[in-house]
Amino acid sequence: xxxxxxxxxxxxxxxxxxxxxxxxxxxxxxxxxxxxxxxxxxxxxxxxxxxxxxxxxxxxxxxxxxxxxxxxxxxxxx
Numbered sequence: 360x361x362x363x364x365x366x367x368x369x370x371x372x373x374x375x376x377x378x379x380x381x382x383x384x385x386x387x388x389x390x391x392x393x394x395x396x397x398x399x400x401x402x403x404x405x406x407x408x409x410x411x412x413x414x415x416x417x418x419x420x421x422x423x424x425x426x427x428x429x430x431x432x433x434x435x436x437x
Contacts, residue, residue, distance in 0.1 A: 360423050365389040365431060368414045369396065379403070382410055389415065401428045 366386035373382055380403040387396045399418065401410070406428040410416065419427040 361421055363417055363419045365415065365417050366397075366399075367392075368410050368412055368416060370412055371410050373409070382406070384410060386416075386418075399425060401425050 366388055368384050368386055370385040371382055382401045384399050385396055386399060387394055405425055415431040416428050417431050418425050
């Protein structure tokens with residue numbers, strides 16, 4: 360429920376809920392590359408710019424909701 364994941368973005372689908380923009384991302388965790396993947400929803404206010412496939416992000420969660428999504432710089436990767 361609380362924590363963070365480092366992920367690779369495979370697809371991005373923007374959509375709105377009651378006028379608020381979200382990004383639905385298909386991702387795999389960087390520390391579990393063989394996993395089937397996860398579908399997550401990132402609110403626009405939690406990310407500085409729209410994500411692109413191939414991006415590596417650190418997603419921060421609170422109570423199961425994504426509160427921040429930051430691009431991982433090459434020097435920050437595990």
